[in-house]
Amino acid sequence: MKTALNGHTTPLILSAKNVEVKFNLRGKTLTAVRGASLDLYKGETLAIVGESGCGKSVFTKSFIGMLDKNGYISGGSITYDGEDMAKYTTEQEWLKVRGKKIAMVFQDPMTSLNPVRTIGEQITEVITWHFGTEHEQAKREAIELLKRVGIADAEYRYKQYPNEFSGGMRQRVVIATAIACRPEILICDEPTTALDVTVQAQIIRLIKELQKELDMTVVYITHDLGVVASVADWVGVMYAGQIIEYGTVHEIFKQPAHPYTKALLMSLPQLGVKGNDLYSIKGAPPNLFKKIEGDAFAPRNPEAMEIDFEQEPPRFDITPTHWAKTWLLHPYAEIYRKELDSAEHKRKISATKPEKPFGYKNAEKLLQVKNLSVNFKLGGKEFKAVDSVSFDIYKGETLSLVGESGSGKTTIGRAIMRIYNSNVSGSITYKDENIVEKMSKNETKKLHMEMQMIFQDPMASLNERAKVDYIISEGLYNYHLFDSEADRMHKVEEIMQEVGLPKEFSSRFPHEFSGGQRQRIGIARSLVMNPEFVVADEPISALDVSIRAQVINLLNKLKRERGLTYLFIAHDLSVVRFISDRIAVINKGRIVELAECEELFANPLHPYTKALLSAVPYPDPDVERSKKLLTYDRAMHNYTKDKPLWTEIKEGHFVLANQAEISIYRTEMEK
Amino acid sequence: MEVKTNEAKRPAAALNPLKFRAAIYNNMDSEDIGFSNYSYWKSTLRTFFKNKAVVALVALVTGMIVMSFMYPIFSTVDPNKVSMLPLEWNLRPSAEHWFGTDTLGRDIWARAWYGCRNSFLLGFCIACSDVGFGMIAGALWGYNKKIDPFMIELYNIMTNIPSTVYMVLLAYIMNTSYITLFVSMASRGWIVEARFFRNRILSIRDSEYNIASQCLGTPMRRIATRNIIPHIVSLIIMEAALCIPYSIGSEVFMGFVGVGMPVDAITLGNIVNQGRASFTLHPYQMLLPTVILCTITVAFYVIGNKFADASDPRNHV
Amino acid sequence: MDAQQLKRYIRLIYTKAFRYLGAVLVLCALIGGIYGNRLHFVFASCAAGSGFLCWGWFTHLKRTGFKLVGFGEKTAEQAKTPYIWRIDKQKRLHKPSFMMTNADFDDDLVNATACNENEFSKENIIASRMYARAACGVMLIVISFIVNI
The missing domain is CATH 3.40.50.300 (P-loop containing nucleotide triphosphate hydrolases)
Structure with missing residues (x-):
């Protein structure tokens, strides 16, 4: 069977094949998606990674017919529920699917919320629209939903306008609105990019929980590899309107095959050595007005082969679950690939030692x-x-x-x-x-x-x-x-x-x-x-x-x-x-805390620093999945009598704490 | 299982093994994202004139403005010349009087253009006052957070009263004159313009590029000319363009309900009103002024809207 | 209702009253214009004023339980696409700003200038209609006294 061979265990629900999306822009035609293919299986989590302008949002927006008005699907097929949605032309057809079967959460919550209506009314509206529920009943359900997505005091919040909410709260409201119709597929388009790290971690956790509860397929679109490592089962890497590599999250992070994926992983500052240049991808993503010949990444790839400029690489299967589109996997390229591997190995060994920390003794x-x-x-x-x-x-x-x-x-x-x-x-x-x-x-x-x-x-x-x-x-x-x-x-x-x-x-x-x-x-x-x-x-x-x-x-x-x-x-x-000598939180x-860089990472004292450190996504699926999330609440300090002071607890390490906390921190440091 | 070849666009031609070696890397290629030669005004005008109907309307309106200002200079016909001979009253269109004469024997063709000029002037005045006052008030409002409560109250009180209330009441309480008309029409519009411009100026003031200018020590004069005005010129044009047909229409409405201009003033409102009085007997007297009025209103409205669309960078497609 | 809400409630009544007034004044002015006589304007506004007072009174009666046949029955609302699933979220044609209402702005003042029925209960909304109609009636009668013939 097909599913068994692909490593997926659940039935296929949506299949996009060679989707091509074009835009008319300033009298020219721009191809934003150039024949991307993707299969979605029930209950799975897929992450699509790529830079802005690579067409990842456009690609998924085409699943619900929410392309901008100058954009259209010009080729390929999107099969869902036995129908080819790429053939849909009218809004009525799309509205059978959009929001009801496939829902989307956008990066900026304000694009989904009507600024002049209360958030409660907006959720109620969706419920009555889909289920035809009576207003009062729908209102009760909306309040339940608000509670479910973690909004405290939901009855009161129901009557508030979007601008009375913080960014994270707005995103929760949007999630509530999106899941109100119990969709089968939830597409999250950079849902946390505009949010703080601690809020980001909470939102991701919320989406994970909801996914389990409602048995949804979740598609994350993101450029943050840390997020990918923490949520995804499967990863698709997108570049210049095509999915260029696809595999399980471990395969992508441990054995990337496409030069772009490799470069993306290498350029992360988490993996850099202080004082040395970070590995950087040259140039800028390609302009899609231009006709792309061969491998789209080739002009930015110093190690590209001649064939990369001439012919588009086909799909090469590496394992049953992992494939990539690069000529490097062709048998002819074997010698060159070995050369690259050994060069890469040498580079890793020779990566120079970290620079000396900044000398504060004589600093002015x-x-x-x-x-x-x-x-x-x-x-x-x-x-x-x-x-x-x-x-x-x-x-x-x-x-x-x-x-x-x-x-x-x-x-x-x-x-x-x-x-x-x-x-x-x-x-x-x-x-x-x-x-x-x-x-x-x-x-x-x-x-x-x-x-x-x-x-x-x-x-x-x-x-x-x-x-x-x-x-x-x-x-x-x-x-x-x-x-x-x-x-x-x-x-x-x-x-x-x-x-x-x-x-x-x-x-x-x-x-x-x-x-x-x-x-x-x-x-x-x-x-x-x-x-x-x-x-x-x-x-x-x-x-x-x-x-x-x-x-x-x-x-x-x-x-x-x-x-x-x-x-x-x-x-x-x-x-x-990667870049600083000292960090103040x-x-x-x-x-609340100020220390030299390595000292802060080694001995974080203040609970807020600890929470912040735990919330940062790390681009390694193993680390990310075994991580424990710490939360910080201001109420954990008792500052009524014992006022906090800005104290130097160790040379160069300052923390905001009261007497009681200082003694706790001291014992913590001695350990 | 799917095979790899169905993904490739071209049929797998014979591959040359020699091609599988390092290519020469060109830094310039990677850096260039394509020179699109974009300029805001060029794109705005291009988008604006792409529509043929817009080109026709702009030509038509320009023609009408030129005509209404040139006609009074070059024509020898006196639009106020009242004829004592009843024979010359209510004449049908002829070579001498293209659109006939009215109940007092005045030439309708001449009166229409004089009226058109006066109405345009009125429209320009109101557009200038609305947009001008609005912009100044908006700039002050945007730059002074302190006057927020006062302006909000003023805004609430003024905008929740429909403009027709101002017009009808002022016209009935004050005597009919140019000033009354001007006051009743200009008294309300500016506050909404003020909020509109306040929002724009506020967002420009707080935008990062403006803060960057402050960090570089750019003097206020250059901030105004370089950072603020270029970003609101298109808005000013658009707002003014949309104000004109509105003012002309309001004047006609006031004339129609009998509280517009003094009877001896030549405006489109008065001409339409007089045409209406004799409509049952001589319907053609109303034809020309109505056609002019409709053309102006529709044309300006369409032009203003299309310009608004064209000036939005998101529509530069 | 707290002080802020009361303020918004009064603003709602005020807005409604003036909306009625605007529409009626146009009608009165048209009557006055067609007859070519200020007196007719005064008559019309006085009559409309009395009419509005009556309407306000009937609204009050209806609110307290008195029913007139076929008076103000509502038709079912049409299901619209929810905002979140609309493609073009600002679909309306561009309005010149002097014609923009509070709902057309998207700024930090939306709350301070909001005039929104959604936040009040049904009783309050009906009461606001009653007050607005009565106030409009009073204003029309006052206008008919002020205007010189």
């Missing part, structure tokens, strides 16, 4: 933050975004500030950059000068020359109506830092070269670049001022896995060559470990 303090508080007014109420935070930054180090969204980490970065003119109290001393107070024009100028910021979202941080040339030279214009037009052009070209962009790109608009390239433009914009100190506000969190390594390497290179000092703001501990506006 560049920036001192003392009792910094930032208050915001929101809806008439004042709240503390940052609550008396103190830390120092030494010249030449990288200090990372790690915390979840809303913890105030970005606020600290922006307070240092003097973005908020009022409501900042405490002191920030940069080179013996307090920069919180009002400053003269000259002093401000000096500060702008020495301190710069790199932003999180490369899509939002560049002015869309300006050319790259203007964007990079904005700082030069402001302080007239050039002698002549030629000098300015020269400076722009120089900096573009430094961040690895061809200088011809300077006359283009930001639209024409991919995320990683845009981030490099953003880095160039701040570096053209020749700063000493850079606040990097989550510079890589919005980037694809394959691009991250490029940007991390670039930041490290600049640090070495220019002697920069970084305040690196991040939410992902795995990346931070921040929760709800207060820094």
